[in-house]
Amino acid sequence: MTNDKLSPGMKQYLDIKKDYPxxxxxxxxxxxxxLFYEDAVKAAQLLEISLTSRNKNADNPVPMAGVPYHSAQQYIDILVDLxxxxxxxxxxxxxxxAVGVVxxxxxxxxxxxxxxxxAKPDNANNFLIALDRDDSHFGLSYMDVSTGEFYATSLTDLAAVRSEVLNLKARELVIGxxxxxxxxxxxxxxxxxLLSFExxxxxxxxxxDQNLDALEITAAEKLLQYVHMTxxxxxxxxxxxxxxxxxxYLQxxxxxxxxxxxxxxARSGKKHGSLYWLLDETKTAMGTRLLRVWIDRPLVNRDLIINxxxxxxxxxxxxxxxxDLSDSLKGVYDIERLASRVSFGKANPKDLLQLSHTLAQVPAIKAILESFDSPYLKALVDQIxxxxxxxxxxxxxxxxxAQITVTEGNIIRSGFxxxxxxxxxxxxxxASWIADIEAKEKEASxxxxxxxxxxxxxxxxxxxxxxNLSLVPDYFFRKATLKNSERFGTAELAKIEGEMLEAREESANLEYMIFMRVRKQVExxxxxxQQLAKHLAxxxxxxxxxxxxxxxxxxxxVFNDQEEIRIENGRHAVVEKVMGIQEYIPNxxxxxSKTSIQLITGPNMSGxxxxxxxLALAVIMAQIGSFVSADLASLPIFDAIFTRIGAADDLISGQSTFMVEMMEANQAIKKASRQSLILFDELGRGTATYDGMALAQAIIEHIHDRIGAKTMFATHYHELTDLSTKLTNLVNVHVATLEKDGEVTFLHKITDGPADKSYGIHVAKIAGLPDELLSHADHILFDLESSSQAVSVQTKAKAEQNHSVDEQLSLFNVDDDHSELIAKLKHLDVANLTPREAMNTLFDLKDLL
Structure with missing residues (x-):
């Protein structure tokens, strides 16, 4: 259909749509x-609404779909959520x-x-992020439009940008x-x-503030421009x-x-089982949001933490x-978001009543805080x-x-x-006059x-x-005729009706004007x-x-300057909450000050x-300002925590478990300082045994010699426990086990020294694998360990076996019939055989004999 054949309304639609493609x-x-054209087709599918068409009899009818204006918000929510x-x-x-098209x-x-x-209220922040860039770094600015919070920072590389965007849980990025x-x-x-360009x-x-970093300013200005344009x-x-x-903040x-x-x-994606779930006894929406911020960004300033x-x-x-304070806070509404509704011109009478109710609670809250009579609270109380x-x-x-609507009256107090x-x-x-007229005319007629x-x-x-039509007085005039009755009016009734309708209409208009004036005052x-909201939160x-x-x-x-960690009978706070304090085994x-690395060995599933x-949760809770789950805790203040705990592929970006391991290890190696905490769990298991062991050892030695960060390194490579003999700041600890009559019990207690062996087959038994399979695994393990010991004896060091193969063979009576065997032994590179190759070679030699 050409533009000339379109109705004025459709032309108007297409003109507007051009600006919002x-x-x-x-x-x-x-x-x-x-909605029309492609919008209608796609929306009908996404919203599960009917798809019809405009000008159905035309050669090319226009696809059309629609939603009622009074329930549009739920449909908008669905599209935005997608x-x-x-x-x-x-x-x-x-x-x-209107003259012509509206x-x-x-x-x-x-x-x-x-x-x-x-239509689905959520206490969490919804951050919109803007990014700008020059040759050397990024400017990042973010805002929660619903609360008015507005921040900016500078970042040095794309990895830092990615991490910050993920931390802020943003859904939309404004790119400059x-x-x-x-x-x-x-x-x-x-x-x-969702990428938007500005x-x-x-x-x-x-x-x-124009004194900020230039790139931060441009990122913030582009963010503001986008928000005002939308x-x-x-x-x-x-x-x-x-x-x-x-x-x-703690990085x-x-x-x-x-x-x-x-x-x-991380497994369920739910609040339950998280540190946020554990610490959330807040009573207000603002407090809930602030708690999330504190957990997300623990402090590194000792004075602020101690305060x-x-x-x-x-x-x-x-x-x-x-x-009493907790009870009073229950009456506090989300005044941060109520203030934003006022700013958007969307606050209704119920919103203002919630605001008033909250403000009525504040004097009581302030009085309760004053009753604590504490110098630590004085600054906070004075700001309320x-x-x-x-x-x-x-x-x-x-x-x-008052109800929610602002156009139907009954929202302003009498006497105002x-x-x-x-x-x-x-x-x-x-109303009284009409009742009197009804009674008078009933009697007269x-x-x-x-x-x-x-x-x-x-x-x-x-x-x-x-x-009763025959009894109707002459001064009644007909207004409407129905099947079984008729409707009449009188001059007296019309006069009162006019006064009442005028009063009703004028009253509703006046109430609306008064409400708008009050809302403007609130603005x-x-x-x-907003300041009150921050202090109450x-x-x-x-x-x-x-x-x-x-x-x-x-x-x-407490915090110390000696780079010491001393936690007595500490517990994993969240696990303890789930299990119950009686069942949890503390460690x-x-x-x-000299120890930088704990090398942790022990069975899988042992804790x-x-x-x-x-340890990580204790550090985070402490630097939030929270108390911690222990009998005693003395910690340094850390500047960052780096972890590699648990195996996971990053399938979306096509990265294997081992690649993810190495990338996270690289983050720690490049960015950790002496004041950082590093937690590595089973690093190197994603590749071949010797590769993994070599990388694990090299990483441990690098952290020990060049970084000095407090590090926990859990490993199944028992060979690494020998590092304690040459790395002065490394100590071995292990998870204790109790073995009796072939049965193994994990005690979940950390003890000094290395573990003596692994218990992988026992873990498989706990998991319920068949007894026949487990017995077979035991035999294979015995064979592998035997061959490994044989290889170890042969290859302890070439320095110890410097005799030539000829010299070794001369100790035996060997005749010419075994020349092939002798030749094979002469050319055997024992030092570089893998356990499997050693076993295969032994079988070959046996066959030759």
């Missing part, structure tokens, strides 16, 4: 949002009064990174430069991000840009956080006051601003029983506005069933059945509300840490990984 365009037509953008084109004038404009573009109005094919593959295919910058923003409004809730450095890659189950259980610890200690020591004037504005203006009260009096008395009804079409009317307090997280510490019998860790961990994670 990468979005589904919801085009408002009456009570529906319509990673699409949605542009909303609204009618900008009343169709009844004017329409896109009022907002909803994207995965800018969702603020989801040309991507290479490899970068596009990384972001779009491997990381499943070259323009939002200038003259008061939110950005949201189509000024956003008064956006906060000033905050510069941060990765090194200001951990996304893989490390995932392997330690910090924010979610948090001190407040947790105060809360622990005052049980009754803390209980109750905003009594704002609470008064909302309380005196908004009716406590004199004119509104007059309208309400007319409506109230009008003698129609006992006469009554006054109302509908939007006919207004107020007398309802008269056909059997002036957004900055103070901090109080909430600290009381949560106190509750968790008390319920689980945690102790306050002590000790590194003196090596749990022991290592136990």
């Amino acid at each position: 990468d979005a589904f365009l919801l085009f408002r037509m009456g009570d529906f949002y319509e 990673g699409y953008k949605v542009a909303i084109a609204e009618q900008m004038e009343d169709p009844k009064t 004017k329409r404009e896109v009022i907002q573009v909803v994207t995965p990174g800018t969702v603020v109005d989801s 430069f040309d991507l290479t094919a490899e970068e596009e593959q990384l972001f779009q295919k491997q990381m499943n991000l 070259r323009e910058t939002y200038k003259d923003s008061q939110l950005i 949201q189509k409004r000024e956003l008064s809730h956006l906060q000033k840009l905050v510069h941060y450095e990765i090194k200001d 951990m890659t996304y893989a490390t956080k995932s392997s330690l189950d910090l924010l979610e259980n 948090r610890q001190n407040i947790v200690q105060v809360f622990l020591e005052h049980f009754f006051e803390r209980s 601003d109750p905003l009594p004037e704002l609470e008064s504005i909302i309380r005196t203006a908004i009716d406590p029983d 506005d004199e004119t509104l009260d007059k309208y309400r009096k007319v409506m109230r008395e009008g 003698g129609i006992n069933t006469l009554k006054i009804d109302y509908n939007k079409k006919d207004g107020y009317y007398f309802h008269v059945t056909n059997s 002036l307090y957004i900055g103070r509300l 901090t109080v909430d997280v600290l009381q949560s840490l106190a509750v968790v510490a008390e319920n689980n019998h945690y102790i306050k860790p 002590s961990i000790y590194f003196d 090596k990984s749990t022991y290592m994670r136990q």
Whole structure:
């Protein structure tokens, strides 16, 4: 169909669609949002809605699909959750009064990174990230449009960018430069991000300090430009840009956080079984979000950590006051997001009532905090601003029983506005007047069933059945005729109806205007509300840490400058919570100032990984400001944690388990310092035995000689335990076992020294493998160990066996019939035989004999 043959409405649709080619365009037509062409075909499939067509009898009918405007949000949510953008084109004038085609404009573009109005509320942050780049480094800026948080930093390489984007759990990336094919593959295919491109910058923003790094500024300005272009409004809730450095926090890659189950259980993807699940006794949505941030970014500043610890200690020591505080916090709504709804012009009466209710709670919260009478709390208490004037504005203006809608009245308190009260009096008395007219006319006409009804079409009317039509007075005039009755009006009824309808309409309009005025007043307090939200969230997280510490019998860790780790009867906090404190077997961990590496040996399934994670969680909890799961804990402050725990392929990027191992090992080797913590579990098992053992030893020696980081290295290579004889800062520890009558019990206790053997076949027995198979495995193991010992004896060192083969053979009486055997032995390179080759050679020699 040519453009000339299109209706004005469809021309308008196509003109708007040209500006939003990468979005589904919801085009408002009456009570529906319509989609056309490819948008309609794709949306019908994704949303499971009917696909019809416009101009069905045309040669090329236009595909069409639609959703009701009042339930559109649920459909928008589905599309955005699937990673699409949605542009909303609204009618900008009343169709009844419009001349020609109704004017329409896109009022907002909803994207995965800018969702603020989801029908599925979520307490987690939704960060939108912008990236810019020059030759040497990246500028990264991110924002939560729903809370107004706004940050920027500089990063040195793409690996750091990838890690930060993963840590922020972003779904959309705003790109300010040309991507290479490899970068596009990384972001779009491997990381499943929606890529949006923005070259323009939002200038003259008061939110950005121009003294920051130039690349951070341009990334932030492009992010602001994108947000303003999609949201189509000024956003008064956006906060000033905050510069941060990765090194200001305990550094951990996304893989490390995932392997330690910090924010979610890596296997299930759920909160349960994570550190976040363990520590979350928060009472507010803001507190829940802040707790996630604290877990994601533990501190490295000792003073800040100790300040948090001190407040947790105060809360622990005052049980009754803390209980009152927790109860008071339950009445606090998500004022951070309520403030953003005000900024977006989407706050309804219920939102303002929630805001008022929260502000009414704040004086009580502040009084409870003051009752602790602690110097550690003073600074925090002094910063809590109750905003009594704002609470008064909302309380005196908004009716406590107000509904969500703002156009149907009954949202403003009586007594707030004199004119509104007059309208309400007319409506109230009008109802009484109508009742009086009904009674008067019933008596005058003698129609006992006469009554006054109302509908939007006919207004107020007398309802008269056909059997009583002969009794209708002459001054009644007919309004409508039905099958079994008729509707009548009178001049008196029409007069009162006019006054009531005018009062009702004017009242609703006036209430709407008053509400808009009140909402505009609330907008002036957004900055103070955001500060209040931060302080209440901090109080909430600290009381949560106190509750968790008390319920689980945690102790306050101390920090030392001697590079020592001393944890007595430590437990893996999450495993302990799942198992119960009575069943968990604690372990002590000790590194003196000279010890840098613990080489851990012992059976599989015996607890090596749990022991290592136990230390990592203790460090993270301590540097959050939390108490820890132990009888005593003295730790240095670490700057980073590097891990390789558990085997996993990265199938999406085509990397094997061993490649992932080596990449994570490389991260630690290149970036770890003496103040870092490294946890390597079974490194090198993804390749051939000697390859893996050589790499493992070389990595251990590199960490020992060149880095000096505190390191736990769990291995099944028993040969590596000999390193303790030549590496002065390495010690052997192992998981103790109890072996009796052929049965092995794992004690889950870490003991000094190396393990004497492995128990792989016993683990297989626990897993339930057939007895016949296990017996066969025992025989194979015996043969392999025997041949390995034979090879070991032969190859201890060529220096010890410097006799030639001829000299060795001369010790025996060998006749010429064995010349082939002698020749084979002469050319045998015993030192380089693998165990399997040694066995095969022995069989060959035996055959020759």
